[in-house]
Amino acid sequence: MGAQERQLHPDKSPRHFYGSEIRRLRKANGNMSLARLAKIINYSVSHLSRIEGGESKPPEGLSELLDSAFGTDGHFLRYYALAKREPFPDKYSTFLKLAATAREHSSYTLSVPGLLQTKAVILAILQAGEPFADPTEINDWLTTRLRRQERLYRQPSECRYWFILDEYALVRPIGSPAVMVEQLSRIEEASRLPWVTIQVLPLAEGVHSEMGGSALTMLKTEDGSEVAYEEGSRSGTLFEDSQDVQHRQGLYDLLRAQALSPGDSGAKIRTSVEGFKDAARRQA
Structure with missing residues (x-):
């Protein structure tokens, strides 16, 4: 049957x-x-x-x-x-379903991307973003985000990841200096995975194509189709039309060109780690 x-x-x-x-x-x-x-x-x-x-x-x-x-x-x-004129229904849940099986995952984020966040940083961001939420809700969201991270570290990898982080994510403190040392060290460790590439978009680059939002994600799904997802602090839009996706792929390619090389990005991350370590020692 x-x-x-x-x-x-x-x-x-x-x-x-x-x-x-x-x-x-x-x-x-x-x-x-x-x-x-x-x-x-x-x-x-x-x-x-x-x-x-x-x-x-x-x-x-x-x-x-x-x-x-x-x-x-x-x-x-x-x-x-x-x-074709209908706004995408349940767009975020659909994006998550596609991301869970995507073969290529490329993103730009103003802050630390969810897939690389430590537990302490996830909690701080959730509590700041939803200050009136019930603790049970916060815990459910935390569990969901941590579960999404499992695929990133699974071997052999099913997906190729490319992260472009704004330098802003490396210098704006979330929690204590010790929390930031743990977070930035996590990013540095992830960059050593063979299927992960991390670049930093330096503040010195000035204006860029994604200054109007907080995140852009490009996915290549398991059937070879491509989608793009733009996310703000309170809303997001999923794009499937080929012209819309190609336009955002072009913008993402420009961000790659503006960002530091993976090697220079690693050096920038290590410098930030040392800076927060110094701050943590001063607090001790």
């Missing part, structure tokens, strides 16, 4: 309705499997599955392929006009 297909919710949004129409017409055409349809239109099964489930926005060009496969004379093209 085959695996039971997940329930769809066509009334949730135009995007979910678009996906439900894919399944309806598959079933109406000889109970066609998703894999069979993916082969007909030369598409990734996993990507098509996410679109059918309403998790991913249908990309430009897919509607014509579906109309041709089903002989539906512009049916999907008409619904695409609505689906």
